[in-house]
Amino acid sequence: MKILVPVKLAIDSNAKPRLKADRSGIDLANVKLSINPFCEIAVEEAVRLREAGKATEVVVVSVGVGKATDAIRSALAIGADRGILIEAEGRVEPLTIAKLLAKVVEEEKPDLVLTGKQAIDDDSNQTGQMLAALLDWPQATFASQVELDGAELVVTREVDGGHQTLRLSLPALVTTDLRLNEPRYPSLPNIMKAKKKPVETKSAETYGVDLTPRLSVVEVREPAARKAGIKVADAQELVSKLKAVGVL
Amino acid sequence: MPAYTPPVADMSFLLKDVFQAEKVLTGLPGYEEVSDDLVSTILEEAGKFCAGVLRPINQSGDEEGSRLEGGLVFTPKGFKEAFKAFVDGGWSSLSAPTEFEGQGLPRTVQILVDEMLSASNLSFGLFPGLTRGACEAIEAHANQELKETYLPKMISGQWTGAMGLTEGTSGSDLGLLKTTAKPRGDGSYTVSGSKIFISSGDHDMAENVIHLVLARLPDAPAGTKGISLFLCPKFLVNEDGSLGARNAVNVGSLEHKMGIHAQPTCVMNYDDCQGWLVGEANRGLNAMFTMMNAERLFVGVQGLGLADASYQTAATYAKERKQGRAPGAKESGMIIEHPDVRKMLMTMLSFVEAARALTIFTALEMDKESKSTDAGVRKQATGLVALLTPVIKAAFTDFGFEATVLGQQVLGGHGYIREWGQEQFVRDARIAQIYEGTNGIQAQDLVVRKLSLDGGAPVRAFFSDIAATLADGAKVPAVAQTAEAVAKALAALEDVTAWLTTGEGANALEQNGAATDYLRMFALVAFGWLWVRMGLAVVAKGAEASPQETRKLAVGQFFATRILPQAHALAVQIKAGSAPLMAVASTEF
Numbered sequence: 001m002k003i004l005v006p007v008k009l010a011i012d013s014n015a016k017p018r019l020k021a022d023r024s025g026i027d028l029a030n031v032k033l034s035i036n037p038f039c040e041i042a043v044e045e046a047v048r049l050r051e052a053g054k055a056t057e058v059v060v061v062s063v064g065v066g067k068a069t070d071a072i073r074s075a076l077a078i079g080a081d082r083g084i085l086i087e088a089e090g091r092v093e094p095l096t097i098a099k100l101l102a103k104v105v106e107e108e109k110p111d112l113v114l115t116g117k118q119a120i121d122d123d124s125n126q127t128g129q130m131l132a133a134l135l136d137w138p139q140a141t142f143a144s145q146v147e148l149d150g151a152e153l154v155v156t157r158e159v160d161g162g163h164q165t166l167r168l169s170l171p172a173l174v175t176t177d178l179r180l181n182e183p184r185y186p187s188l189p190n191i192m193k194a195k196k197k198p199v200e201t202k203s204a205e206t207y208g209v210d211l212t213p214r215l216s217v218v219e220v221r222e223p224a225a226r227k228a229g230i231k232v233a234d235a236q237e238l239v240s241k242l243k244a245v246g247v248l
Numbered sequence: 249m250p251a252y253t254p255p256v257a258d259m260s261f262l263l264k265d266v267f268q269a270e271k272v273l274t275g276l277p278g279y280e281e282v283s284d285d286l287v288s289t290i291l292e293e294a295g296k297f298c299a300g301v302l303r304p305i306n307q308s309g310d311e312e313g314s315r316l317e318g319g320l321v322f323t324p325k326g327f328k329e330a331f332k333a334f335v336d337g338g339w340s341s342l343s344a345p346t347e348f349e350g351q352g353l354p355r356t357v358q359i360l361v362d363e364m365l366s367a368s369n370l371s372f373g374l375f376p377g378l379t380r381g382a383c384e385a386i387e388a389h390a391n392q393e394l395k396e397t398y399l400p401k402m403i404s405g406q407w408t409g410a411m412g413l414t415e416g417t418s419g420s421d422l423g424l425l426k427t428t429a430k431p432r433g434d435g436s437y438t439v440s441g442s443k444i445f446i447s448s449g450d451h452d453m454a455e456n457v458i459h460l461v462l463a464r465l466p467d468a469p470a471g472t473k474g475i476s477l478f479l480c481p482k483f484l485v486n487e488d489g490s491l492g493a494r495n496a497v498n499v500g501s502l503e504h505k506m507g508i509h510a511q512p513t514c515v516m517n518y519d520d521c522q523g524w525l526v527g528e529a530n531r532g533l534n535a536m537f538t539m540m541n542a543e544r545l546f547v548g549v550q551g552l553g554l555a556d557a558s559y560q561t562a563a564t565y566a567k568e569r570k571q572g573r574a575p576g577a578k579e580s581g582m583i584i585e586h587p588d589v590r591k592m593l594m595t596m597l598s599f600v601e602a603a604r605a606l607t608i609f610t611a612l613e614m615d616k617e618s619k620s621t622d623a624g625v626r627k628q629a630t631g632l633v634a635l636l637t638p639v640i641k642a643a644f645t646d647f648g649f650e651a652t653v654l655g656q657q658v659l660g661g662h663g664y665i666r667e668w669g670q671e672q673f674v675r676d677a678r679i680a681q682i683y684e685g686t687n688g689i690q691a692q693d694l695v696v697r698k699l700s701l702d703g704g705a706p707v708r709a710f711f712s713d714i715a716a717t718l719a720d721g722a723k724v725p726a727v728a729q730t731a732e733a734v735a736k737a738l739a740a741l742e743d744v745t746a747w748l749t750t751g752e753g754a755n756a757l758e759q760n761g762a763a764t765d766y767l768r769m770f771a772l773v774a775f776g777w778l779w780v781r782m783g784l785a786v787v788a789k790g791a792e793a794s795p796q797e798t799r800k801l802a803v804g805q806f807f808a809t810r811i812l813p814q815a816h817a818l819a820v821q822i823k824a825g826s827a828p829l830m831a832v833a834s835t836e837f
Contacts, residue, residue, distance in 0.1 A: 188339055
């Protein structure tokens with residue numbers, strides 16, 4: 001079984017995002033970028049499947065400028081076999097990414113696409129679903145457990161009411177949730193090997209996909225600052241305040 | 249306990265923009281593939297490991313401590329698992345030679361990983377640190393059989409190392425040591441004696457502990473010329489490499505210490521244990537000194553790492569702690585707005601970043617020393633490393649300790665209680681000023697031995713390097729003022745150096761009394777030099793420079809105006825001579 005893992009380079013989870021002065025987006029200059037944690041979980045899962053003898057090859061793919069290679073190298077250090085960088089400038093929307101990835105799927109013919117459920121920068125949570133639709137493949141999103149059962153995949157999903165278990169025939173697409181696994185710390189020998197693993201660079205144009213954004217960003221704002229609370233004298237006052245704001 | 253952010257961005261800036269490390273390293277045989285990119289990735293992942301695995305067990309390890317039960321040492325909760333993860337990750341083999349299954353990476357990368365290890369968990373960091381020191385001594389001096397038997401397993405981390413030097417009556421003066429070794433007739437020796445202060449002497453994290461023990465052979469000359477080095481494993485090793493019988497390498501007790509509580513510092517009894525000679529008979533000190541430069545650089549970065557960890561906590565706290573009205577403010581605000589708090593943070597920061605720069609400068613010289621194909625380059629590097637080693641060991645641990653005290657002070661009462669971890673840094677930092685040759689000994693080494701090395705060639709070369717940077721700095725407005733202040737301090741240092749080497753102070757009495765002040769003055773000038781170098785790199789980077797990099801211009805100015813003037817006071821103190829030190833008769837104390 002061959003696994004394709006699309007990964008994204010996103011603002012590091014420990015970095016503090018700053019708005020651009022014109023509110024057109026997040027200022028990415030001098031901000032630490034890392035592989036999106038959900039994508040990292042997808043890579044870890046794919047590598048575990050290969051280590052368990054259930055998969056033969058793990059290919060990672062990322063769309064973006066040259067820096068996106070960092071996300072690919074992180075994935076290679078965890079244990080992925082090779083990488084593909086699709087170079088595209090500027091803001092590339094989930095649908096465009098999904099279309100590009102669909103072309104990569106055509107070329108690579110993986111049996112399984114494993115990717116993060118969303119990226120922690122814009123929280124779109126769309127690419128995986130759109131890709132599955134474009135490919136007309138079965139999909140299981142928000143996976144917390146993935147098991148291969150013969151030619152089928154048994155996936156446990158985290159849903160609002162609890163867990164849902166799906167059985168999918170391959171080829172299929174799975175997006176990963178936080179509790180699927182805890183990615184390893186890459187070992188030093190693997191970090192060094194990762195530098196020698198092949199990463200193929202392709203231009204987005206060669207895929208014949210229209211990269212023009214279909215959405216326009218009007219404004220990006222910081223969430224409203226939390227307002228100061230008030231002190232209540234006793235339980236009675238608390239109840240009346242809660243009734244006043246309509247939560248009781 | 250706030251999170252520790254590994255300073256990988258600053259390290260990468262220093263490597264790439266200040267020292268052009270890629271050019272230096274890839275030009276050395278064996279390091280052709282050590283690109284900036286590879287180094288930052290390694291540092292990034294090492295930093296994640298330190299912050300994610302080692303830092304969380306630092307405080308709990310301190311609270312619990314190592315314990316001795318039934319003659320065996322047990323490390324605190326989580327250490328065994330963390331050590332396994334460290335070893336499985338291949339981190340113990342980073343700079344070890346590929347010939348013995350190491351990763352063969354440069355010292356420069358190793359020392360930066362060591363900084364993060366020390367900042368995250370000093371007690372833990374000493375295990376791989378001492379093992380590496382032991383490996384280096386074995387590699388340089390032991391016979392091939394010992395190397396093949398012990399090195400691969402020590403490098404992989406399956407076994408660890410310990411160094412048995414100090415005895416109850418033999419500390420700084422190893423010539424007094426009493427442990428003996430007698431030939432057994434089969435090529436091995438019977439080693440007997442008792443050693444104290446043995447770091448990582450025993451523990452439950454690895455299968456075997458390999459002790460390198462200094463001892464005297466029968467008929468050995470008295471003093472330091474009669475000391476030999478012996479390898480004594482906790483478990484004897486069978487022909488096939490498997491573990492055999494327990495050797496009589498016994499833990500007498502654990503030392504009760506001020507800090508590094510998780511680190512088992514042992515009293516070791518070598519009760520007629522079996523040992524093997526490492527290197528030549530009576531040349532044990534020489535074998536030990538092989539790894540001394542590297543070990544002292546390692547101890548220096550312990551001071552640096554702890555200072556950074558303390559700084560990060562203090563800065564986080566100062567930005568969140570609302571207390572008092574800052575000058576000019578209408579209402580109470582965060583304590584970071586107070587100039588006095590700023591002074592503490594700036595003092596810490598101006599030490600940390602300059603010390604990190606000096607670490608990289610020196611480590612690159614060590615890499616040139618061991619790998620360059622050019623004998624002239626090797627010779628110059630050897631001189632510089634010899635000169636700077638005592639400075640780094642003593643100044644980094646002195647300034648580093650002082651920084652941890654400031655970091656504690658910023659938190660006020662919260663710095664004194666345990667919750668924030670600041671008091672642990674103070675306690676842990678204290679040992680680095682003492683072990684691996686006290687800072688007093690380091691200063692003596694600098695003044696008595698290193699200044700006159702090669703007729704003073706290394707110190708002249710170093711001062712002329714500094715002068716060249718200052719001349720460049722004088723032409724660049726953003727760093728010109730800093731460069732001017734450093735030039736004045738350098739002139740004062742050159743004057744004092746001449747006084748101590750060829751002038752009135754060129755005698756044992758004056759040199760001994762001046763040494764610690766001189767070393768501090770030397771370090772201040774070196775830091776000033778690096779602030780100019782860093783400033784020049786920031787200016788060269790222009791708009792590409794990050795805020796953290798641009799900040800260096802202001803930190804350099806702070807250093808030049810508020811810290812560096814101490815160099816001039818030190819010059820006055822030194823020239824006052826040793827007479828005031830000796831004026832009171834020893835019987836009057």
